[in-house]
Amino acid sequence: MARKILVAEDERPIANVLSLKLKKSGFDVKAVFDGEQALASLEEEDFDMMLLDLVMPKVDGFEVLKRLKEKGKKLPVIVLSNLGQEEDIKRAREAGAREYFVKSNTPLTEVALKVKKVFEEEGS
Numbered sequence: 001m002a003r004k005i006l007v008a009e010d011e012r013p014i015a016n017v018l019s020l021k022l023k024k025s026g027f028d029v030k031a032v033f034d035g036e037q038a039l040a041s042l043e044e045e046d047f048d049m050m051l052l053d054l055v056m057p058k059v060d061g062f063e064v065l066k067r068l069k070e071k072g073k074k075l076p077v078i079v080l081s082n083l084g085q086e087e088d089i090k091r092a093r094e095a096g097a098r099e100y101f102v103k104s105n106t107p108l109t110e111v112a113l114k115v116k117k118v119f120e121e122e123g124s
Contacts, residue, residue: 002028003048003119008038008064009080010056014103018051018080021112035059039067047075049115054081054092065095076118080111 005027009015015031022029030045032038036058038050054061065077076098081088084102092100099114 002026004028004030004046005115006038006041006045006047006050007031008033008035008050008056008061009053010034011053014080014108018108018111021108022115025112025116027115033057035061035064038064042068042073049075049118050077051111051115052077052079052097054079054083054088062091062095065092065097069096076122078111078114078118080106 005022007015007018007029009018009031010033012033015033019029019031030041032041034057038052039059052061052064061079061081068075068077077096078099078101079092079097080101080103082103084105089100098118101111
């Protein structure tokens with residue numbers, strides 16, 4: 001059974017390329033384009049991981065992380081953001097992000113490899 005990944009990214013070209021790379025790696029992927037859709041998807045379905053942008057319309061990524069924590073949802077979250085400041089990275093990690101990538105510095109192929117690595121570390 002393929003692992004399910006939720007991609008929450010408002011930049012559609014990035015969401016599409018990332019989804020394609022993950023699907024090619026054998027994952028089941030759902031892409032949403034704002035934080036509100038991300039939260040709704042997390043309510044409706046179970047995911048094994050989430051790739052989360054922080055700057056999104058309606059509900060930002062920090063709020064998504066906060067609500068995940070409040071609901072006690074335990075899924076690994078990898079943040080992909082253009083926010084590269086130390087305080088943003090620290091804030092996201094404190095809110096529950098497992099990994100943090102600055103989009104402009106990270107090829108999407110590297111993100112796909114990291115997803116595989118996180119699942120391997122969890123022994124799946």
